[in-house]
Amino acid sequence: MTRQKLENLSLKSKIRTLIFCCILVIASTCFISIHYITKAYKNVLYQSLAQTLAHSASELSEQLDILDTAADLIFSNRTIQTHLVNYKYSTLKAEKQQNRHKIYTALCDYIYNSGDNNISYVSFYQDQDQICTSNSLEAKIPDQVRDDLIKRARKAGGSTVWITDYSESYGLFLVKELREIEGLSLDSLGVMIMKVDMEKLITSTTASDPTYENGSYLFFNQDMPVYYSPTVTREDAKILKSQLDSDYKIISIDDNDFFAVHGVLRPYGWEYICAVSYSSIANTTQATIRFSLLAMAVCILLVIFLSTKILSSVTVHFDLLIQKMRQFGSGCYKRTDNDYDYSHRKDEIGLLHTNFDSMAQKVDTLIEENYVNELLKKEAQIKSMESQMDPHFLYNTLDSINWRAKAMGAKDISQITTSLGNLLRVTLSKKNNIFTIREELCVLENYITIQKLRYQKRLQYCLDIPEELLDCEIPKLTIQPLLENAVRYGLEEISETCFISVCAQDQGETITIEVKSNGSYFEEGLLDKLLSQEILPHGLGIGIINIHKRLQLTYGSQYGLRFYNMEDDLTGEEYAIAQVIMPKRKIE
Known part of the structure; x- marks a missing residue:
């Protein structure tokens, strides 16, 4: 009875009992005082250090602005502009060497006269030529890094760009594409790469305040x-x-x-x-903390016995509730079975457990009910974005290329543009998301026409679809991504001839369509691994998941995709097969 009464006490009563016992023993300790004193000391230290850092950061920002301005001054320097133009258009080796020397001299004079010690070196790149103010090994960076710096400078179109990607290995770079100012032609004269010495820059901006040297x-x-x-x-x-x-x-x-x-x-x-x-700060508070710990240790020993009984009856149920919450947070919304029945308890713990279990069950139900609605909502959002696209200019451009190719007698180009135009019309069309198999095969023909022109005799393709199935419905662009997957892994991964076939079979109330290819292999349980994200989908893997989910959303969970491998009994060659399973429905 005593245990039952204790269990039925309100949570508030239990906490009051625990607080009373703790306050009676530890009221004389200085824990709160030390806590607030330490906190205040840390706050003062933070304000002092933050103020120092703000000043250093302001100086550093000014130095970076100075370097930014220096890049603009080099860009607009008349001497450098003139000789860069001459160097670019010179055809005589002696004349190019003379202009190169003058550019080098002007750069060195500018760096020396500016007195900016934060610049390690400045390099100009014009085509394959380099003009650098330093001949040390420090100025030699890998070709890949150099090409990336030049590419990003040209992409900025004359704007100054700070590159921090290579700071750890090669330092901080400022890059800028130099353009011809004369006559406002803005023709590219090359790319300037400025290496900044971060060690000197940081040292110079923080040396003024030795508070935290x-x-x-x-x-x-x-x-x-x-x-x-x-x-x-x-x-x-x-x-x-x-x-x-x-x-x-x-x-x-x-x-x-x-x-x-x-x-x-x-x-x-x-x-x-x-x-x-923080060692010096810690030493100043060490004595106070030791005294406080000693006092608290005495207090803890006194309250352990009194609090154990009360805490044990409370924490065991809170631990169980926390376990439920963690399972809930990890995505497991099903109610877990346990030996303790909380339905008879009338205190706060019983109410917490029963209400939490009820909430978890409702959330699980809502998630299952709203999953399909969420998919439909996302599909509507995608259609809304697609509706903003106007593909007419693509059709007109491809049509122009087609007529130009015909006029030049380039039949291959004409075929490719015609097939590509047809593919774009189908892909960007917003009229209907359900095709007949006949219409889907037209998409395949256009796609395979392009690939045959690309791979010539290396691609062998055959089609075997019964006539009575051609008017059956199929979601738009279901087979084409599977055919594209077969072409990619069957041709781009091997050098031999690739045989690809698309066939369909009438299974009574269902239809199976198979895309079969040699030269590739499906991993065991591929679809399950993609859906469970054991294998992270990318590229065509995302398309495969989308096809599978569209089939299940349209027709039901018993339909979708299947991937398997099969060995030919006659030749012994192994084939990878992607199979579409869907209901047999004819479009009248």
Whole structure:
């Protein structure tokens, strides 16, 4: 009876009993005082460090603006412009060498006179030629990196671009496409790549305030490291970045505590972190914390016995409720069976469990009921976006190419443009999402015409569809992606001839359509792995899932796709087969 009465006590009464026992023993401790004092001290430290960082960040932003301006001044320099034009159009080797020397001299003079020590070097790239202010190994970057910098500079169309992707390996780059100003022709004169010495830049902007001279600085651009101090390893940088989830925080790395502060460098959007040692701060509070821990240890020993009985009767049920919540959060909404029946309990714990179980059951029902509605909603959104497209200019362009090809006698080009135009009309058509098999075969013919012109004799294709099935309905663009998949893996992966066949069979109330090809192989349980995301879908894998779901949404869960492999009994050759299963419905 006593246990029953205790179980039926309200949660409020149980908490009151526990609080009374705890307050009676630990009221004399200084835990709250230490907590607020430590918090206030950290806040003061944060404000001081944040103010210092704000000043350093402002100076760093000014230095970056100066470098940005320097790039514009080099761009507009009359001497550099003149000799770049001459260098581009010179045909004599001696004349090109003379212009090259003058460009090099002008660049070196500009860097020297500007007094900007933050520039490591400046390089001009014009076609395959390079003019660089430094001949050291530092100025030699891999061809792949150089080509990417040039590509991104040209893509910017004359705008200055900061490249941080290669900061860890090669440093920070400022790139700009130089264009001819004379006559406002704006013809491209090449690409300028400016390497920035981040170590000198950070040192110069933080040297003015020695308050935290031993601080470590880290800069990130969209989670990619731009710079971190030599005293910080890459692993330490990752730890600081991942664990600093607020404006400031104490982070432990290799048994050393650091006080870390986070900010944003505007207008560049770079995140920066400053970390200073927290050891000296910890020493000042060590004695107080030890005293508090000793006092709390005595208090805990006194309250353990009194609180155990009460807590054990409460926490076991809360643990079970938390377990249910975790299962609910992981996507399992089914009610879990347990030995304890909460239906007879009238206190808050019983109400929590019964109401939570009821809520989970309702959510499970709602998810199942609304799944199909959500799919339909997404399909409507896609159709809404498709309705904004006007493909007429594509048709007109392809038609123009077709007539031009015919006039030139290029029959292959004419066939390709005609087939491509037909494919586009079907793909972008919003009139009907249900085809007959006859209409779907027209799509296949247009597609296979293009592929045959591409692969010639390497592609052998045959079609075997009974006449009585041609007027049966099929969702639009069901077979074509499967044929495309067969072509891709049957031809692009092997060098031999690929045999592809499309056949259909009447199974009474159902129709099976098979796309069969050699030279490829389907993984065991491919569709299940794609649906469960054991294999992440990409490219044609996404199309396969969409076809399967469209078939099931249109006709029911018993229909869809099936993938398997089969060995030919006569030749011993293995074939990959994609099978479509759908009901037999004729369109009148």
